[in-house]
Amino acid sequence: MRVSRLFMATQREIPADAEIPSHQLMLRAGLIRKVASGIYSFMPLGYRTYRKVEAVIREEMDKAGAQELIMPALLPAEVYQESGRWEKFGPEMFRLSDRGGRSFCLGPTHEEPFTEAVRDTISSYKQLPVTLYQIQHKYRDEKRPRFGIMRGREFVMKDAYSFDVDEAGLSESYDTMYKAYRAIFDRLGLDYTVVDADSGAMGGSGSQEFMVKSEVGEDGICYCDECGYAANEEKAGCVTPAQDTADMLDIEKIHTPDVKTIDDLVGYMNCGADKFVKTILYNIDGKIVAAMCRGDRDINETKLANLYDATEMELAAFVDVERVTGAKVGFAGPVGLKEKIDIVVDSEVSVMRNFVVGADETDYHLKNVNIGRDFEATTIADIRNAVEGDVCPKCGKGRMKMARGVEVGHIFKLGTKYSKALNCVYLDKDGKSNLVVMGCYGIGVGRTLAAIIEQHHDDNGIIWPAEVAPYKAIVVPTKVNDEANMALAEKIYSDLAAAGVEVLIDDRNERPGVKFKDADLIGIPLRITVGRRAGEGIVEVKRRDSDEAVEMTADEAVAAAKEI
Ligand code: ATP
Ligand code: MG
Secondary structure (H helix, E strand, O other): OEOOOOOOOOOOOOOOOOOOHHHHHHHHOOOEEEEEOOEEEEOHHHHHHHHHHHHHHHHHHHHOOOEEOOOOOEEEHHHHHHHOHHHHOHHHOEEEEOOOOOEEEEOOOOHHHHHHHHHHHOOEHHHOOEEEEEEEEEEOOOOOOEOHHHEOOEEEEEEEEEEEOOHHHHHHHHHHHHHHHHHHHHHOOOOEEEEEOOOOOOOOOEEEEEEEEOOOOOEEEEEEOOOOOEEEOOOOOOOOOOOOOOOOOOOEEEEOOOOOOHHHHHHHHOOOHHHEEEEEEEEEOOEEEEEEEEOOOOEOHHHHHHHHOOOOEEEOOHHHHHHHHOOOOOOOOOOOOOOOOEEEEEHHHHOOOOEEEEOOOOOEEEEEEOEOOOEOOOEEEOOEOOOOOOEOOOOOOOEEEEEEEEEEEEEEEEEOHHHHHOOOEEEOOOOOEEEOEEEEEEEEHHHHHHHHHHHOEEOOEEOOOHHHOOOOEEEEEOOOOOHHHHHHHHHHHHHHHHOOOOEEEOOOOOOHHHHHHHHHHHOOOEEEEEOOOHHHOEEEEEEOOOOOEEEEEHHHHHHHHHHO
């Protein structure tokens, strides 16, 4: 391909609304173009790399015995109503209706239509197991679309679904997918960790996420160096400490004017935040619930939402807080609530004695409060985020460490949740009807592409791993008006093209500096510069991932490019 003909516009400035390197570089290199919030076009260079990621995924899925098919993105409501997810998805689902008033959605994920297809196609155990997949657009009206294609509202997912006769079969199918995922992310040159993941909202018995380690990751990863345990922060369990056996002291009301936050309170009362318990009011599907955790901890909203099997959960509105507590925001506590509401107490708090809480009265707190004596918990459960230094919930010896990651893939043992809802059954050897046991497995294709850039770039641009580079080599003649220079460049270009190497020639009448900058920005693995020694047949070869340029003959350069 001739760069002079390439439909591409590179950009020197960092785009204002792009916060993370991969998003900035994808825009600067002209790989993608924003159409609307969370909705992007892939331009030719971007689409080439995108297709390479897709090809790796497809090859490994095929190798693992999964069969590719394609389903529509536009789906009738009924199948999601049958599973209950028409409601459950809430505002994240894009809904529309046809001219006859019939409801549809743009598929956010396809468990239901796949289950339906298998239900209608399979009748006997002899036809199982089967794993099906598609690589297709998904639509989710994300609350916060951001980071370019990392969190889009339209995005491509490879989604696979396995169907087995029993749990043992599911374990095998799951394991096969696990191995395929490792092969995919290894080939794509990613440094990743596999973590235990929350399986709450989807039901099911187990799930793992493939996390690409990155500071810009939206997910927290907790891990233990001692035993290798690693889990998503949403999921990481917290160990309940031993019961504090101090005597219960008399409750005291303390005047705390202008104290609204835990920090204010720590300063005011002159003791650690671990002596305070905060009470946070949530609106969970329309019901106000108080959640309590230690002052220096945070409520884990996933754990809390799972307790309630919630569809929508948010902090309670100020008016609700004021009505339920009878006080301004900042003074909520479990003693003296004006309405009877659920009080969910974190396990760690359940073993504390003589702690400080809001008094449900503006400008007051209560000291020496004790669970059981002063108030009752509706539920005691692990509802806090794990923090650095926590005891490992698996080995009980190591201390938890924290890192950040981008979730690129997710594998999931679903069990019979969807087969039950949609009556997907098979007949066993004895002619008895049984529910099919399912798994589901997703990879965000665009997100994976962005994650590759996140781990493979420098100040000058992208450094594509060879497997996904849009072109493997770029020939850069420094003087397009010089006959010898251009003739040698063209020869190298055509030799490489003939050898099947994906190659660019930068035939633009631009200064070499401009061409080098663009070649670096778009991340082509090998640059062959045809410069002042063109007359002698000598060129300069530089790998994108190295600072060193090496002079060699044109033939040697062609051989080096073929190797890549
Ligand atoms: P997240 O927690 O990031 O919202 P999720 O748990 O909703 O992800 P899944 O439903 O498991 O994601 O989807 C499978 C894969 O699809 C994810 O591992 C991710 O790679 C990708 N994915 C999910 N949501 C998006 C999105 N909005 N934009 C791009 N890729 C996405
Ligand atoms: Mg999501």
